[in-house]
Amino acid sequence: MFLKQPDTPNFRSPPKSLALRAHSLLVERVRLVVSTDREARLGLHEFTAAGKTYKFMQVVLGSGAPRRVLLSAGIHGDELAGVEALCEWLESHAYTKFLHRWDITMLPCLNPWGYEHDTRENGDGRDLNREFNSSHPPQEVRFVQSVLQEPFDLSLELHGDEDSAGYYLYETVQPGADIGHRVIEQIHTIMPVNLDATIDGKSANGGVIARPLEPGTHSWWPMARYGFAQGIPCSLTLEAGRSPLQMQVQAHLQAIETALGLCS
Ligand SMILES: [Zn+2]
Numbered sequence: 310m311f312l313k314q315p316d317t318p319n320f321r322s323p324p325k326s327l328a329l330r331a332h333s334l335l336v337e338r339v340r341l342v343v344s345t346d347r348e349a350r351l352g353l354h355e356f357t358a359a360g361k362t363y364k365f366m367q368v369v370l371g372s373g374a375p376r377r378v379l380l381s382a383g384i385h386g387d388e389l390a391g392v393e394a395l396c397e398w399l400e401s402h403a404y405t406k407f408l409h410r411w412d413i414t415m416l417p418c419l420n421p422w423g424y425e426h427d428t429r430e431n432g433d434g435r436d437l438n439r440e441f442n443s444s445h446p447p448q449e450v451r452f453v454q455s456v457l458q459e460p461f462d463l464s465l466e467l468h469g470d471e472d473s474a475g476y477y478l479y480e481t482v483q484p485g486a487d488i489g490h491r492v493i494e495q496i497h498t499i500m501p502v503n504l505d506a507t508i509d510g511k512s513a514n515g516g517v518i519a520r521p522l523e524p525g526t527h528s529w530w531p532m533a534r535y536g537f538a539q540g541i542p543c544s545l546t547l548e549a550g551r552s553p554l555q556m557q558v559q560a561h562l563q564a565i566e567t568a569l570g571l572c573s
Pocket of ligand 1: 388
Protein backbone atom coordinates (compact mmCIF):
# COMPACT_ATOMS: atom_id res chain seq x y z
CA MET A 310 0.00 0.00 0.00
CA PHE A 311 1.00 3.61 -0.30
CA LEU A 312 1.43 6.01 2.58
CA LYS A 313 -1.58 7.88 3.82
CA GLN A 314 0.75 10.08 5.85
CA PRO A 315 2.43 13.17 4.38
CA ASP A 316 4.93 12.03 1.77
CA THR A 317 8.04 13.19 3.55
CA PRO A 318 11.21 11.15 3.07
CA ASN A 319 12.14 11.18 6.76
CA PHE A 320 8.80 10.60 8.40
CA ARG A 321 9.70 9.76 12.00
CA SER A 322 6.81 10.69 14.27
CA PRO A 323 4.14 8.09 14.97
CA PRO A 324 0.52 9.11 14.58
CA LYS A 325 -0.57 10.55 17.91
CA SER A 326 -3.75 8.50 18.04
CA LEU A 327 -1.90 5.19 17.92
CA ALA A 328 -0.13 3.70 20.92
CA LEU A 329 3.35 2.36 20.34
CA ARG A 330 3.59 -1.36 19.83
CA ALA A 331 6.46 -3.06 21.59
CA HIS A 332 8.54 -5.25 19.30
CA SER A 333 10.04 -6.87 22.40
CA LEU A 334 6.59 -8.28 23.26
CA LEU A 335 6.42 -9.79 19.79
CA VAL A 336 9.80 -11.44 20.39
CA GLU A 337 8.57 -12.86 23.69
CA ARG A 338 5.44 -14.17 21.99
CA VAL A 339 7.49 -16.04 19.40
CA ARG A 340 10.04 -17.19 21.97
CA LEU A 341 7.27 -18.77 24.03
CA VAL A 342 6.07 -20.92 21.12
CA VAL A 343 9.56 -21.93 20.08
CA SER A 344 10.40 -22.99 23.65
CA THR A 345 7.58 -25.56 23.54
CA ASP A 346 8.50 -27.20 20.23
CA ARG A 347 11.62 -29.27 19.63
CA GLU A 348 11.20 -28.75 15.89
CA ALA A 349 11.52 -24.97 16.27
CA ARG A 350 14.58 -22.78 16.67
CA LEU A 351 14.74 -19.01 17.12
CA GLY A 352 17.69 -16.89 16.04
CA LEU A 353 17.89 -13.31 17.33
CA HIS A 354 20.09 -10.85 15.45
CA GLU A 355 20.66 -7.53 17.19
CA PHE A 356 20.74 -4.22 15.40
CA THR A 357 20.21 -0.57 16.31
CA ALA A 358 17.63 1.68 14.68
CA ALA A 359 17.08 5.32 15.62
CA GLY A 360 19.12 4.81 18.79
CA LYS A 361 17.24 1.72 20.01
CA THR A 362 18.39 -1.90 19.93
CA TYR A 363 16.09 -4.42 18.28
CA LYS A 364 16.37 -8.11 17.53
CA PHE A 365 15.50 -9.52 14.13
CA MET A 366 13.72 -12.83 14.55
CA GLN A 367 14.54 -15.81 12.38
CA VAL A 368 12.49 -18.92 13.18
CA VAL A 369 13.45 -22.25 11.64
CA LEU A 370 10.96 -25.12 11.74
CA GLY A 371 11.94 -28.69 10.92
CA SER A 372 15.11 -29.94 9.32
CA GLY A 373 15.95 -32.23 6.45
CA ALA A 374 12.70 -31.96 4.46
CA PRO A 375 13.10 -31.94 0.67
CA ARG A 376 11.92 -28.37 0.07
CA ARG A 377 12.53 -25.01 1.74
CA VAL A 378 10.13 -22.11 2.13
CA LEU A 379 10.71 -18.59 3.41
CA LEU A 380 7.76 -16.82 5.06
CA SER A 381 8.19 -13.15 5.85
CA ALA A 382 6.11 -10.22 7.06
CA GLY A 383 6.31 -6.70 8.38
CA ILE A 384 8.78 -5.23 5.88
CA HIS A 385 6.26 -2.38 5.83
CA GLY A 386 5.81 -1.62 9.51
CA ASP A 387 2.22 -0.41 9.25
CA GLU A 388 0.95 -3.65 7.69
CA LEU A 389 0.07 -5.62 10.79
CA ALA A 390 -1.90 -8.53 9.39
CA GLY A 391 1.11 -10.39 8.01
CA VAL A 392 3.00 -10.22 11.30
CA GLU A 393 -0.08 -11.37 13.16
CA ALA A 394 -0.73 -14.19 10.67
CA LEU A 395 2.77 -15.61 11.05
CA CYS A 396 2.52 -15.42 14.85
CA GLU A 397 -0.87 -17.14 14.86
CA TRP A 398 0.32 -19.81 12.42
CA LEU A 399 3.23 -20.47 14.72
CA GLU A 400 1.12 -20.47 17.87
CA SER A 401 -1.44 -22.87 16.40
CA HIS A 402 1.34 -25.28 15.36
CA ALA A 403 -0.46 -25.49 12.00
CA TYR A 404 2.96 -25.85 10.37
CA THR A 405 3.56 -29.32 11.77
CA LYS A 406 1.57 -31.04 9.02
CA PHE A 407 3.95 -29.59 6.42
CA LEU A 408 7.24 -30.53 8.05
CA HIS A 409 7.58 -33.83 6.21
CA ARG A 410 7.70 -31.84 2.95
CA TRP A 411 9.03 -28.43 3.96
CA ASP A 412 11.81 -26.90 6.01
CA ILE A 413 10.30 -23.58 7.03
CA THR A 414 12.15 -20.33 7.74
CA MET A 415 10.08 -17.47 9.13
CA LEU A 416 11.04 -13.80 9.40
CA PRO A 417 7.99 -12.55 11.30
CA CYS A 418 8.83 -8.82 11.47
CA LEU A 419 11.37 -7.30 9.10
CA ASN A 420 10.92 -3.67 10.10
CA PRO A 421 10.81 -3.57 13.92
CA TRP A 422 11.07 0.24 14.11
CA GLY A 423 8.25 0.66 11.62
CA TYR A 424 6.20 -1.93 13.49
CA GLU A 425 6.54 0.01 16.73
CA HIS A 426 5.85 3.38 15.13
CA ASP A 427 3.15 2.25 12.68
CA THR A 428 5.02 3.49 9.63
CA ARG A 429 5.66 1.90 6.28
CA GLU A 430 9.31 2.99 6.32
CA ASN A 431 12.13 2.21 8.72
CA GLY A 432 13.60 4.69 11.21
CA ASP A 433 15.57 6.41 8.45
CA GLY A 434 12.45 6.97 6.37
CA ARG A 435 13.37 4.29 3.81
CA ASP A 436 10.92 1.91 2.18
CA LEU A 437 12.79 -1.36 2.69
CA ASN A 438 11.03 -3.11 -0.18
CA ARG A 439 12.56 -0.62 -2.62
CA GLU A 440 16.16 -1.17 -1.53
CA PHE A 441 17.17 -4.64 -2.64
CA ASN A 442 19.44 -3.41 -5.43
CA SER A 443 20.73 -0.43 -3.48
CA SER A 444 24.50 0.02 -3.33
CA HIS A 445 24.10 0.84 0.38
CA PRO A 446 21.07 -1.11 1.56
CA PRO A 447 19.62 -0.49 5.03
CA GLN A 448 20.63 -2.99 7.72
CA GLU A 449 17.17 -4.58 7.69
CA VAL A 450 17.63 -5.33 3.97
CA ARG A 451 21.16 -6.62 4.51
CA PHE A 452 19.76 -9.03 7.08
CA VAL A 453 17.17 -10.36 4.59
CA GLN A 454 19.83 -10.60 1.90
CA SER A 455 21.98 -12.70 4.23
CA VAL A 456 19.07 -15.11 4.75
CA LEU A 457 18.49 -15.22 0.98
CA GLN A 458 22.01 -16.53 0.43
CA GLU A 459 20.50 -19.89 1.41
CA PRO A 460 18.51 -21.75 -1.24
CA PHE A 461 14.70 -21.64 -1.11
CA ASP A 462 12.06 -23.21 -3.33
CA LEU A 463 9.31 -20.79 -2.37
CA SER A 464 8.99 -17.38 -0.74
CA LEU A 465 5.75 -15.95 0.61
CA GLU A 466 5.83 -12.27 1.60
CA LEU A 467 2.86 -10.98 3.59
CA HIS A 468 1.66 -7.42 3.04
CA GLY A 469 -1.50 -5.34 3.24
CA ASP A 470 -3.00 -2.70 0.98
CA GLU A 471 -5.56 -0.34 2.48
CA ASP A 472 -6.13 1.13 -0.98
CA SER A 473 -7.48 -2.18 -2.28
CA ALA A 474 -11.00 -3.40 -1.56
CA GLY A 475 -9.89 -7.00 -1.97
CA TYR A 476 -7.03 -9.48 -1.81
CA TYR A 477 -4.48 -9.75 -4.61
CA LEU A 478 -0.90 -10.88 -5.10
CA TYR A 479 2.25 -10.30 -7.09
CA GLU A 480 3.63 -13.44 -8.69
CA THR A 481 7.37 -13.71 -9.42
CA VAL A 482 7.75 -17.17 -10.91
CA GLN A 483 9.48 -19.15 -13.61
CA PRO A 484 7.43 -19.18 -16.85
CA GLY A 485 4.70 -21.79 -16.82
CA ALA A 486 4.07 -21.88 -13.09
CA ASP A 487 0.55 -20.74 -12.27
CA ILE A 488 0.42 -20.92 -8.54
CA GLY A 489 -0.91 -17.40 -8.01
CA HIS A 490 -4.38 -17.98 -9.41
CA ARG A 491 -4.75 -21.22 -7.51
CA VAL A 492 -3.92 -19.44 -4.26
CA ILE A 493 -6.35 -16.63 -5.07
CA GLU A 494 -9.14 -19.15 -5.77
CA GLN A 495 -9.04 -20.19 -2.13
CA ILE A 496 -9.34 -16.63 -0.80
CA HIS A 497 -12.85 -15.85 -2.11
CA THR A 498 -14.59 -17.50 0.83
CA ILE A 499 -12.70 -15.33 3.32
CA MET A 500 -12.51 -11.91 1.71
CA PRO A 501 -13.29 -10.38 -1.68
CA VAL A 502 -10.60 -10.61 -4.34
CA ASN A 503 -9.57 -7.48 -6.23
CA LEU A 504 -10.56 -8.29 -9.81
CA ASP A 505 -9.65 -4.89 -11.28
CA ALA A 506 -7.73 -4.92 -14.55
CA THR A 507 -5.25 -2.47 -13.05
CA ILE A 508 -4.07 -2.68 -9.45
CA ASP A 509 -1.50 -0.37 -7.91
CA GLY A 510 -0.85 0.98 -11.40
CA LYS A 511 -0.03 -2.44 -12.84
CA SER A 512 -1.92 -4.80 -15.10
CA ALA A 513 -3.68 -7.53 -13.18
CA ASN A 514 -5.61 -10.65 -14.10
CA GLY A 515 -8.00 -12.22 -11.61
CA GLY A 516 -6.20 -10.73 -8.62
CA VAL A 517 -2.74 -11.70 -9.87
CA ILE A 518 -0.05 -9.27 -11.00
CA ALA A 519 2.75 -11.01 -12.90
CA ARG A 520 6.08 -9.37 -12.14
CA PRO A 521 8.39 -8.98 -15.13
CA LEU A 522 11.40 -11.25 -14.72
CA GLU A 523 14.00 -9.16 -16.54
CA PRO A 524 16.03 -7.19 -14.00
CA GLY A 525 16.30 -4.26 -16.40
CA THR A 526 12.59 -3.54 -16.09
CA HIS A 527 12.97 -2.60 -12.42
CA SER A 528 14.74 0.61 -11.45
CA TRP A 529 14.44 -0.55 -7.83
CA TRP A 530 14.24 -4.09 -6.61
CA PRO A 531 11.70 -5.43 -4.14
CA MET A 532 12.58 -8.45 -2.03
CA ALA A 533 10.88 -10.83 -4.49
CA ARG A 534 13.03 -9.57 -7.37
CA TYR A 535 16.18 -10.10 -5.30
CA GLY A 536 15.00 -13.57 -4.28
CA PHE A 537 14.38 -14.49 -7.91
CA ALA A 538 17.89 -13.35 -8.82
CA GLN A 539 19.17 -15.57 -5.99
CA GLY A 540 17.44 -18.53 -7.59
CA ILE A 541 14.09 -18.76 -5.80
CA PRO A 542 11.80 -20.08 -8.56
CA CYS A 543 8.56 -18.86 -6.99
CA SER A 544 7.78 -15.83 -4.85
CA LEU A 545 4.32 -14.56 -4.00
CA THR A 546 3.84 -11.10 -2.53
CA LEU A 547 0.47 -11.38 -0.82
CA GLU A 548 -1.61 -8.23 -0.35
CA ALA A 549 -4.58 -8.33 2.01
CA GLY A 550 -7.16 -5.71 1.10
CA ARG A 551 -8.93 -3.21 3.33
CA SER A 552 -10.93 -5.21 5.89
CA PRO A 553 -10.95 -6.02 9.62
CA LEU A 554 -7.58 -7.21 10.87
CA GLN A 555 -8.73 -10.75 11.67
CA MET A 556 -10.18 -11.14 8.17
CA GLN A 557 -6.84 -10.14 6.68
CA VAL A 558 -5.09 -12.58 9.00
CA GLN A 559 -7.39 -15.42 8.01
CA ALA A 560 -6.90 -14.67 4.31
CA HIS A 561 -3.10 -14.74 4.74
CA LEU A 562 -3.30 -18.01 6.67
CA GLN A 563 -5.40 -19.52 3.88
CA ALA A 564 -2.87 -18.35 1.29
CA ILE A 565 0.05 -19.89 3.23
CA GLU A 566 -1.70 -23.22 3.64
CA THR A 567 -2.79 -23.29 -0.02
CA ALA A 568 0.65 -22.43 -1.38
CA LEU A 569 2.42 -24.99 0.79
CA GLY A 570 -0.16 -27.62 -0.13
CA LEU A 571 0.09 -26.90 -3.87
CA CYS A 572 3.86 -26.95 -3.92
CA SER A 573 4.29 -30.10 -1.82
ZN1 LIG B 1 3.57 -3.73 1.94
